[in-house]
Amino acid sequence: xxxxxHTSGPWTADIGNMDAWPNDKIQIMDSEQGIIAEVLCxxxxxxxxxxxxxxxxxxxLLAALERVLNCPDLNLDELEPETLNARREAWTVIHKARxxx
Numbered sequence: 076x077x078x079x080x081h082t083s084g085p086w087t088a089d090i091g092n093m094d095a096w097p098n099d100k101i102q103i104m105d106s107e108q109g110i111i112a113e114v115l116c117x118x119x120x121x122x123x124x125x126x127x128x129x130x131x132x133x134x135x136l137l138a139a140l141e142r143v144l145n146c147p148d149l150n151l152d153e154l155e156p157e158t159l160n161a162r163r164e165a166w167t168v169i170h171k172a173r174x175x176x
Contacts (some may be wrong), residue, residue, distance in 0.1 A: 084134030086111055088127035101127040137172050140165055 082105045089102045099116035101123060112130060116123040144165055154162070170176040 081134060082109070082111055084138070086131040086134060088114075088124070088131040090124055090127065099123070103127060103131050133172075137169065140169060144169070 085106055087104050089104055101114045101116070103111040103114065105111055114123055114127045114130065144162060151159070167176065
């Protein structure tokens with residue numbers, strides 16, 4: 076698996092005051108208050124806030140998903156087909172995040 080070098084989490088979404096629409100933006104910040112990204116509010120600021128929270132959770136979601144899928148107690152022989160499909164989908168998303176697919 077390719078090693079990725081994204082800024083480590085946790086990240087936060089600085090929602091702040093969204094009164095300046097349509098020029099609003101939400102900053103995604105790392106733990107040292109460095110700006111990772113800015114999400115612009117073009118149509119619905121509620122959607123922009125929700126998108127920002129998902130982006131901010133990305134490093135922790137990736138790490139948690141990898142821990143679950145690499146769990147040594149997981150007996151693949153006893154999993155239902157639906158669970159095996161979900162597991163394959165999860166690996167696909169991990170590879171996407173790592174730039175592998």
